[in-house]
Amino acid sequence: MKMFDPHIHMTSRxxxxxxxxxxxxxxxxxxxxxxxGQPRTNAGTYEDYFMSIVEWERFRAKQFxxxxxxxxxxxxxxxxxxxxxxxxxxxxxxxxxxxxVVAVGEIGLDDQSDLEEKYFAIQCEMxxxxxxxxxxxxxxxxxxQGTQRCLDIVxxxxxxxxxxxxxxxxxQTIKGVRDRGHWAGHSIYPFTKMDSERMCAIVKEFGSExxxxxSAADWGVSDPLMVPKTVKVMLNEGVSEGTVSEIVWxxxxxxxxxxxxxxxxxxxxxPSINQSQLFEGNSVLRGQDPxxxx
Amino acid sequence: MQDLLNSYFLGTTQEKLQIxxxxxxxxxxxxxxxxFSVSDTDxxxxxxxxLDQGDLNGEFKAIYLEAMRTNSSELFSFMAHTRQYPxxxxxxxxxxxxxxxxxxxxxxxxxxIGIKERKNTKLNTMINDYIEERELANRSLPIGVEEYNNLGx
Ligand SMILES: [Zn+2]
Numbered sequence: 001m002k003m004f005d006p007h008i009h010m011t012s013r014x015x016x017x018x019x020x021x022x023x024x025x026x027x028x029x030x031x032x033x034x035x036x037g038q039p040r041t042n043a044g045t046y047e048d049y050f051m052s053i054v055e056w057e058r059f060r061a062k063q064f065x066x067x068x069x070x071x072x073x074x075x076x077x078x079x080x081x082x083x084x085x086x087x088x089x090x091x092x093x094x095x096x097x098x099x100x101v102v103a104v105g106e107i108g109l110d111d112q113s114d115l116e117e118k119y120f121a122i123q124c125e126m127x128x129x130x131x132x133x134x135x136x137x138x139x140x141x142x143x144x145q146g147t148q149r150c151l152d153i154v155x156x157x158x159x160x161x162x163x164x165x166x167x168x169x170x171x172q173t174i175k176g177v178r179d180r181g182h183w184a185g186h187s188i189y190p191f192t193k194m195d196s197e198r199m200c201a202i203v204k205e206f207g208s209e210x211x212x213x214x215s216a217a218d219w220g221v222s223d224p225l226m227v228p229k230t231v232k233v234m235l236n237e238g239v240s241e242g243t244v245s246e247i248v249w250x251x252x253x254x255x256x257x258x259x260x261x262x263x264x265x266x267x268x269x270x271p272s273i274n275q276s277q278l279f280e281g282n283s284v285l286r287g288q289d290p291x292x293x294x
Numbered sequence: 295m296q297d298l299l300n301s302y303f304l305g306t307t308q309e310k311l312q313i314x315x316x317x318x319x320x321x322x323x324x325x326x327x328x329x330f331s332v333s334d335t336d337x338x339x340x341x342x343x344x345l346d347q348g349d350l351n352g353e354f355k356a357i358y359l360e361a362m363r364t365n366s367s368e369l370f371s372f373m374a375h376t377r378q379y380p381x382x383x384x385x386x387x388x389x390x391x392x393x394x395x396x397x398x399x400x401x402x403x404x405x406x407i408g409i410k411e412r413k414n415t416k417l418n419t420m421i422n423d424y425i426e427e428r429e430l431a432n433r434s435l436p437i438g439v440e441e442y443n444n445l446g447x
Contacts, residue, residue, distance in 0.1 A: 037365060038364075038365065039331060039360065039363060041328075041331040041332050042331075077363055080359065080360065080363070081360065082327075082356060083324065083327060083328070111359075111362075111363075111388075111391045112387065112391070113359075113387070113388075140398070141391065141394040141395060141398060141420075141424075142390075142391075142394060142420045142423065142424075143423070143427060144423045144427075145419075145420070145423070170427070170430060170431075171430055172426070172427065172430070194431065198431070
């Protein structure tokens, strides 16, 4: 079964993680632009970050046979920083047109401040202009109200509801999201809010239509194998292979392919590995024998 | 710019305070924000303390709000538990976010400055939603929830 992890911050993970993901059957990942754990002090570091997720990280992933795509955005937390927000918005267009950028995201709300709402709306407009879907981060605090507010802002933007993936859902929010015609993402975390069993129960109750799962793994306590692990749990619990495959491949593929970009880049199940390749003179290897499939 | 930053950071605490108070008087939010954003935790505390004492009209609130986004519970509880600034200048929505965040980083809620006066019905709803969410995830409630419920009206 082919698997997509459509929300994972690989830039904060190791090559061991890439190897383990490849071994567990993950074929493709999407890396949404997000914040780095501590606030950025200027817009320039955003530029380097965007470059690294569309170039360097993509190169790393390929060295382990994993397709890598990115989404680009000013994240909601940093929308509150008056001194960098506008500059980041201005640099976004040249990244949005890159071949591996498949959506605008993560946009959305965090503290639910006025500035967050302002830049959320601006970026919905950009998505329409560049014909890209949007990936919406819903707040972890005050989730119920915050998700509702996200849905309202999306509606006000008049973006096609099919072009919207609302992320970090739970049982309280999923119905409202699908009723509006959006896709519903679920981040599966180890030990916490949403584990594989709970996700499985959601699938049994709500079916697979427009349901997407991801690991949302980043620099915090998280598990980059959450998608394959949840696949196992769902199959063990009697969810059919067709349904599972729809959730971990067809749905994310169909959603992000609305950018028109996946069908051009995802021709093979895996990119062929050539670890002898260098990126600006750098290798992912440290003296090991390179694996070469080409 | 780098020269100005260096002369600030290489100065003694006394010299830092002088510069900070000068910036507050000039209402130079932009440069103070820049200094703040490249300060470490202790240096940030100094700035927040200065604002708490010198910014009498809450004109530098953007810096407090930025500071509230920290991942450091030390810095967070310094603001929430020891500074008057949030109580004086945060809007209801901003104050509520601070209380919710206190639950998330698992620090005391009853110690938040102004919590009794600034408790409000929206916050009650937010905390009830939060309890419901934790229960769905089979997770225990942080101590702050009980503290909040024991505050009385
Ligand atoms: Zn994320």
